[in-house]
Amino acid sequence: GAGVSQTPSNKVTEKGKYVELRCDPISGHTALYWYRQSLGQGPEFLIYFQGTGAADDSGLPNDRFFAVRPEGSVSTLKIQRTERGDSAVYLCASSISGVPYNEQFFGPGTRLTVL
């Protein structure tokens, strides 16, 4: 079946602009996660959704970052007033439920470049 998909695959924007990154999880997966991977580093947790609600947003770096999942499926990560330091690969993952030992299936990521 289809895996996790993310669009766009690449996004180039200018400093100060607003961007939206989209994630389509595996059908039926109730848990959805966003991570950010900077060059040469491991992914870092941003936010976790269980269904429609953000169950843990402790990883969001500041209030410029916001994510939604209005119908419990597709999620959008929104970044306002982008900064050069926001440049990274943004990864989305989903799992069948929020149980910690369930496998998280990752999408290919969106590479964001802020000029």
Added chain:
Amino acid sequence: AQSVTQPDIHITVSEGASLELRCNYSYGATPYLFWYVQSPGQGLQLLLKYFSGDTLVQGIKGFEAEFKRSQSSFNLRKPSVHWSDAAEYFCAGNNAGNMLTFGGGTRLMVKP
């Protein structure tokens, strides 16, 4: 604070040689532990996971990992490396929460 450490940034092995990638964790209680592989242009793929029971865990692609509580380690091994194993490998941990905490990764290069 919870953390996962991969001491080796780069490792080069010859094709057919054995491989061991190191991972150390720091958690208050035994976490769930995972190894993922990331190939260029592809998403992270789960190789194996440990959450209880046998301390030697078998995974896909001929990989295995051994959980050692006394050393706070979860090292990944493969008896004979293939050129297609060249990739970046990430160890990750998760305790009662839902977020994965990743190590910095180890880039594996395979010499012909």
